[in-house]
Amino acid sequence: MEDMKVTATGYDFRPAHAAMQRYVDGNLLSGFSSAVLVGRDLVDVKCIGWADKEAPIPLRVDHIFRVFSNTKLITSCAALLLFEEGHFQLDDPIEQFIPQLANRLVLRPDATSLDQTEPAVRPITIRHLMSHSSGLSYGLLDPGTLIFNAYNERKVINPATTLAEMMDVLADLPLVYHPGTSWEYSVATDVLARLVEVISGQRFDAFIQSEILGPLGMVDTGFVVSDRNRLVAYYAGADPIDPMKPGLTRADDAPYPGAYLRPVPRQNGGGGLVSTLPDMLALIRSLLPGGPTLLKPDTIELMMTSQLPEGVDTLCCLRRTSRQGVRARGSADPGAFCLRPSGCERRALLGRTRRHSMVDFA
Numbered sequence: 001m002e003d004m005k006v007t008a009t010g011y012d013f014r015p016a017h018a019a020m021q022r023y024v025d026g027n028l029l030s031g032f033s034s035a036v037l038v039g040r041d042l043v044d045v046k047c048i049g050w051a052d053k054e055a056p057i058p059l060r061v062d063h064i065f066r067v068f069s070n071t072k073l074i075t076s077c078a079a080l081l082l083f084e085e086g087h088f089q090l091d092d093p094i095e096q097f098i099p100q101l102a103n104r105l106v107l108r109p110d111a112t113s114l115d116q117t118e119p120a121v122r123p124i125t126i127r128h129l130m131s132h133s134s135g136l137s138y139g140l141l142d143p144g145t146l147i148f149n150a151y152n153e154r155k156v157i158n159p160a161t162t163l164a165e166m167m168d169v170l171a172d173l174p175l176v177y178h179p180g181t182s183w184e185y186s187v188a189t190d191v192l193a194r195l196v197e198v199i200s201g202q203r204f205d206a207f208i209q210s211e212i213l214g215p216l217g218m219v220d221t222g223f224v225v226s227d228r229n230r231l232v233a234y235y236a237g238a239d240p241i242d243p244m245k246p247g248l249t250r251a252d253d254a255p256y257p258g259a260y261l262r263p264v265p266r267q268n269g270g271g272g273l274v275s276t277l278p279d280m281l282a283l284i285r286s287l288l289p290g291g292p293t294l295l296k297p298d299t300i301e302l303m304m305t306s307q308l309p310e311g312v313d314t315l316c317c318l319r320r321t322s323r324q325g326v327r328a329r330g331s332a333d334p335g336a337f338c339l340r341p342s343g344c345e346r347r348a349l350l351g352r353t354r355r356h357s358m359v360d361f362a
Helices: 014-025 068-084 126-130 146-153 163-171 188-200 204-216 277-285 297-303 314-318 346-350
Strands: 031-038 041-052 064-066 105-107 117-119 235-237 248-250 274-276
Touching (some): 031 277, 068 126, 068 188, 068 204, 068 297
């Protein structure tokens, strides 16, 4: 387990601790655990609130969380390890590796049914997938829309199916916009997980274990919880559209009964892992200068640079009110790994599932 000893002093985090205590006291969060780095030096570690409110069990640094979209960081790193080995270029069409995603169709702006489409002006590239500009959607964040209904009716996010089978389902669904022309949080990272499987010839969990989790000592990170007694209880917020609305409801069967307690066919690269604060700290440290890094410095610099096309940005797209997009700013996580949290509003950082890693280079 990553060393959690504070090694630098001279910082006062009491105001931040008090603010998070108010979130717990106000029934916005069941618990809060944080680690703050300055460079690679740990300057603050804090746990507030409960791992289980009903038991009650206070939250500790070794408790295991469902890390949801923090999984995306590990998946993206896995793909970039293969990129460094020369297996693909970022602008390669994904259809070279996953032929089900060739010859994409795109919903017309005025579409009222899934057959009202037009041919995509370009193929989906790996860069599009890594930057959520592929035209894929999620079936989570825009209830009532045509594409939301289609993703749910066809069970795109289905733990009983493999990543390979997921590609077959996506093959029959249109994109919501032409690749490279907009941004939408999506299943793109699950496609990257399948890309890792195709290139490596391994199951996704085996690849990340051998190439990332094992080397970094992330002993409690995986698709199945290592110790059920350390898994925190899961509580849903009162309103998924307004994460600042007080109220928590225990949801032991979320996102599905038995989740993370036993292996399932779907190794969800977009949100399927559990982990701990020390494990996530090890991952973040491995992407910072000043010591051994998981990826090459040039690759890390590429990660920290916007890959979105000119004129496209995430906040702009979060404000979209079209029938296909996210309905309002703050109604979805802008990303669980926030590179510049000072540029994100508070409600967006709290998000739907309240799991975030943040790095600010300012």
